[in-house]
Amino acid sequence: MLNVTTFSPALCTISNVMFKRKIVNTYYYLRLYLNISKNDYGNDKKELIDIFISTTNELLSNYKLKYDIGGSGYGISKGDTLIGIKSLKNKLEKKGFDNLYTLSCYTHKDDIQCQIFFQFKRNPKFSRVSYIVPVNGIDRNKFVEMVIPKFKGSSVINYGYGFSVGKGFLPSSENYLKKSLFSVSSKTNGILYAFEDKVEECLKGKVKDLYEINIWNKKQTERLTSFGISGTQTICDLDYLILGKEEISGLKSVAKTVII
Numbered sequence: 488m489l490n491v492t493t494f495s496p497a498l499c500t501i502s503n504v505m506f507k508r509k510i511v512n513t514y515y516y517l518r519l520y521l522n523i524s525k526n527d528y529g530n531d532k533k534e535l536i537d538i539f540i541s542t543t544n545e546l547l548s549n550y551k552l553k554y555d556i557g558g559s560g561y562g563i564s565k566g567d568t569l570i571g572i573k574s575l576k577n578k579l580e581k582k583g584f585d586n587l588y589t590l591s592c593y594t595h596k597d598d599i600q601c602q603i604f605f606q607f608k609r610n611p612k613f614s615r616v617s618y619i620v621p622v623n624g625i626d627r628n629k630f631v632e633m634v635i636p637k638f639k640g641s642s643v644i645n646y647g648y649g650f651s652v653g654k655g656f657l658p659s660s661e662n663y664l665k666k667s668l669f670s671v672s673s674k675t676n677g678i679l680y681a682f683e684d685k686v687e688e689c690l691k692g693k694v695k696d697l698y699e700i701n702i703w704n705k706k707q708t709e710r711l712t713s714f715g716i717s718g719t720q721t722i723c724d725l726d727y728l729i730l731g732k733e734e735i736s737g738l739k740s741v742a743k744t745v746i747i
Contacts (some may be wrong), residue, residue: 521616552593554590557588557609559586694742
């Protein structure tokens with residue numbers, strides 16, 4: 488496994504000497520929370536992995552993709568953990584899905600990475616999916632409308648959000664890699680980890696925050712529209728709202744009681 492993409496809350500700072508740099512937003516980031524309620528968790532994983540792979544290939548059709556399996560018993564080389572799609576499917580067919588807890592996808596050309604991460608909450612069993620895709624050729628609405636229907640048929644999407652990011656963004660911590668002359672570092676994200684400790688609150692209408700892309704269940708929409716927030720669109724029984732940065736700033740104070 489590549490350490491910078493794991494979901495560990497441990498601080499991975501190597502050096503405190505860092506350079507500041509201007510972030511140029513060239514990617515969209517999307518994070519989904521799925522409540523997996525089926526009894527056969529292995530079969531559920533298989534179905535979601537198939538959807539994850541097909542969606543990733545559709546979003547990144549112009550890129551050569553490599554995969555990284557997180558889990559024991561898959562016979563991954565310690566030297567190079569990245570494998571192609573054929574090798575990935577062979578390993579999953581032989582070893583099954585029970586020991587798999589994360590699957591990441593990378594390109595060598597860019598900072599693009601996609602990840603599906605299973606069972607970080609046991610009751611209910613929430614899993615999460617994250618995508619980083621290039622902005623070019625796709626707008627935020629199209630991004631949402633491409634991804635949501637894929638997953639909605641096999642599981643329950645309870646919540647999602649997204650925003651524009653630049654190179655070096657890490658979905659594991661939602662922070663950026665920072666580079667100095669001799670080191671690379673990343674900060675932990677206490678707000679993110681605190682939210683995931685009580686992610687089931689989204690079933691009661693709570694949200695992590697307001698973002699450029701907001702994907703809400705009906706309870707969340709009901710609570711947020713009671714504060715005068717409007718303009719949502721509906722897709723697969725979910726509501727989504729696209730906001731500009733100025734709109735977000737103006738609405739946060741209104742909806743602060745709904746934000747976890």
